[in-house]
Amino acid sequence: MPIPSTFIPTRRALLVFAAVNMLGLTAPEAQTQTDPLPSWNDGAAKTRIIDFVQRVTRQAGPDFVPIEDRIATFDNDGTLWTEQPNYVQAEFVEARARELANANPELAGRQPFKALLSGDRATLAALGEQGIADLMIATHSGMTTTAFEKSVSDWLATARHPRFNRPYTELIYQPMVELLTYLRANGFKTFIVSGGGVEFMRPWTEKAYGIPPEQVIGSSGKTSYRLEGDTPVIEKLPTVEFVDDGSGKPLGINRFIGRRPVFAAGNSDGDLQMLQWTTLNTGPRFALIVHHTDVEREYAYDRQSQIGRLDKALDEAPKRGWLVVDMKRDWKTIYKP
Amino acid sequence: MPIPSTFIPTRRALLVFAAVNMLGLTAPEAQTQTDPLPSWNDGAAKTRIIDFVQRVTRQAGPDFVPIEDRIATFDNDGTLWTEQPNYVQAEFVEARARELANANPELAGRQPFKALLSGDRATLAALGEQGIADLMIATHSGMTTTAFEKSVSDWLATARHPRFNRPYTELIYQPMVELLTYLRANGFKTFIVSGGGVEFMRPWTEKAYGIPPEQVIGSSGKTSYRLEGDTPVIEKLPTVEFVDDGSGKPLGINRFIGRRPVFAAGNSDGDLQMLQWTTLNTGPRFALIVHHTDVEREYAYDRQSQIGRLDKALDEAPKRGWLVVDMKRDWKTIYKP
Structure with a gap:
């Protein structure tokens, strides 16, 4: 969700906002506590997420994380949208x-x-x-x-999905879209870190997830630049430049973001190193694995899967304290109706 | 300048801000028109910059640019800080x-x-x-x-500069710092796109320019990831990965940002292709070249220089309508005293 262009958070605006808050002039809805994750069932998973966000944003608390360090990285295939029966x-x-x-x-x-x-x-x-x-x-x-x-x-x-007969961009997980929105509302900068091609994702991720092109990291091929008359063009060359999967994910995060996330979400062994890089660090950190357990509403797969194989990361999760989200149990809704 | 962590621009905050504006409750300083570029002398250069920013931010105007497209890219060496007598x-x-x-x-x-x-x-x-x-x-x-x-x-x-005997991070150009701040206050997202090493810049660019690590693009070497016990490390390998100079600049912009800038600033032929990629496009576009003309207060160099050679880009500037900033004439102050 881009910020409306009429609103520019200048220091002046911040001062006014602060002053209004002090005067107790906030609008009535500012007092209302609404559920930030309505598509998540009540339970341990939802509670852990909300608890983490509250802890890192509580300024006087021991787990406070300054806003500039609130970096959250999300795998795409199988974490934000359906990856079965094919990527x-x-x-x-x-x-x-x-x-x-x-x-x-x-x-x-x-x-x-x-x-x-x-x-x-x-x-x-x-x-x-x-x-x-x-x-x-x-x-x-x-x-x-x-x-x-x-x-x-x-x-x-x-294009339409073979089973659900809907555009692929409608097969994004509503609970994860809510999670992205909730994190951003709490000062997080949200990134995609995917094995998919960066140029395959950027045309649609802003509309689907509210993640702008410059916050999408993915695999890429080499490119070349030339002027055609007075028109500059960039051509895609037949050579792999970077594979953003497995160990490539922390390397991509280091190259593109330059600081370590405090929050990461994945669903397969291709995300294992990103979850390590995020959580094996000092300070409060959170990692989440989407476990596909819902053969009725989506798909059920993990250790032996050809696509989205979840084996080593599933074994490592309890030891590292990573939250394993059970899609069937934890998600009230999978897709927006 | 990171936004204070207590301020989170939720829709609620935006509504309150809008309401306050309507009620005419803005603080007195909100009415004052202060000079956004006090270290620039009055004249054509300053006027052109301000005119451009006003045009692209006037919502009803013909040159309006939506906030999400306000991407500005800046070279570093010789554009934001001194690059003589050595990088x-x-x-x-x-x-x-x-x-x-x-x-x-x-x-x-x-x-x-x-x-x-x-x-x-x-x-x-x-x-x-x-x-x-x-x-x-x-x-x-x-x-x-x-x-x-x-x-x-x-x-x-x-470390100290051999001539000015000051830390290098104090030899940043005050007029350019003001320009970065001015652009950001008008909704621009500012990036560094430099031939310098990305990991050489990221430790200090946020403090010096208000540009966070994830908005710094530079040259890089390959890296590798491993776990040492339970500590993940990324090691720098002895192989060049990407040279962010010349044609590499539009390629870096395409890879890291994924959309074309509407504003770009450079000072040498290494920036030529970035300025082309920015301006040879539809819609309002702005490019600026810092011309080092001030042997007294900084340095004077262009066509024959070993470092920061400005030759082809200087010839191309009038044809493309790029603003050539004459440091001696246009800048009231070079460095913060």
Whole structure:
């Protein structure tokens, strides 16, 4: 949620605000305590989150964290939106590959396109990492960043989830959106730290989560800059630059944010090191794992999953005091109706 | 300037603020028009800056820019602080190399250390880029990010500029600090985009400029993550990851910010592509070049300079409508007294 442009928090505004508070002139609703997490069921998970936020924002308390240090990092796939039966970006790759093959039929007969487009998962798996890399390169490079952004937005506008038949951007977890909003209302700066492509996420994260492009960290490819006449363009090159997963997450946080989070949320072993980097530090720290336990309303998966495998992090959670959120038990609502 | 932690701009606060404004309860100083750029002499440069800011913030006007798009990027060396007679980071490299050689006398006899520490500039120049790279690697890697940060802070606390005999962090340009503050007071988010090392800048930019670590973009080396017992560490590796200079600046802006600035400031050809990327776009855009013309109060240099060479960008400025700030003419004060 960007702050309305008419409001600029100058020192003057802050003084006026402080003065009004002292005069007891606050509006009546300022006194009302509303539930900041209405889509969370009452219980230990919700209580722990609210307790943490109250402790770190209580200025005179022993766990107070200055506002500039209130950094919160969130994984995206499986933590903020549904990642089953496929990563959304994988669906995008398939759609883009189909588009490319339609425009260039010769491509449709070549691997790995042939296997992908005929649904031949065995051959695709046999092509391994090189096959995936070839598909990523074909669908994510050789165009300008502007053209790529448009292709993402265009695809998201029409693509539908195979089970829920809704746009992917509607399959974001309402309890996590409330958590992001609640943290921001308490002075936290919220970031996405995802293995997904940074340029795949930025076109829609502000609208979906209230997280602006400059607070989205993800995997990326190399780029190049040139002037075309008087028009500068940035082109996406067929080379991996950074993989923001596993150990890459603390490295990405260090590179992009430059200070350690006090709050982090993930859902898989790809988030393990981010949760360590956040919590194995002095002062109050909070980590949360979204555990997918709800086969009825979403999906149920953890240790043996191909996507979003949660194994080591689940074992480490009790030892580190990380909150494991049981989706079925702790969430009243999964998606906005 | 971090916002005081007691102030959290919730919707409630915004409503109260709006109500107070309507009631005419604003403090007396809210009515006063004070000069936002007191260290700038009156004249065309100052007028153009203020005119631009007024135009993009006038909600009903044709040049209005929504607050979330008000991105401003600033080079550091020579734009926000003095870069003569040497880049400050080069002074740090020399001091660190001396420290290393003291601890390990064998090193003092080896190149490029020998040339650097004996002041033999000719030999150092002959060793070329490899010599510089060896010095950067020796002084900037093989330690944790925490240890490096401490070494930067420790050095800055005692190092003095050879001519002005003041800490380097006092040799920041007061007119530019005012400009940063003025832009932020008008809803701009200010970033540093510098060829300097990101981890060399982050320890002090918040205090010096009000720019937090996550809004500092710079050159970087690769890093690795590991757990030492229960302590996670990030180590700086002897490999260049990203050079944030020249064409690297728009690429860094694209990677770290993900949207194009509407305001950019630089002082050398290393900023040329950033100024192009900012201004060669639709809508109101502003670019500024700090031209070092003041041999008395600071330094005078441009086309033939070894450091901060301003040649192509100076030629391109009139064609692109970039403001060339004449330090001698336009700045009333250079440094805070």
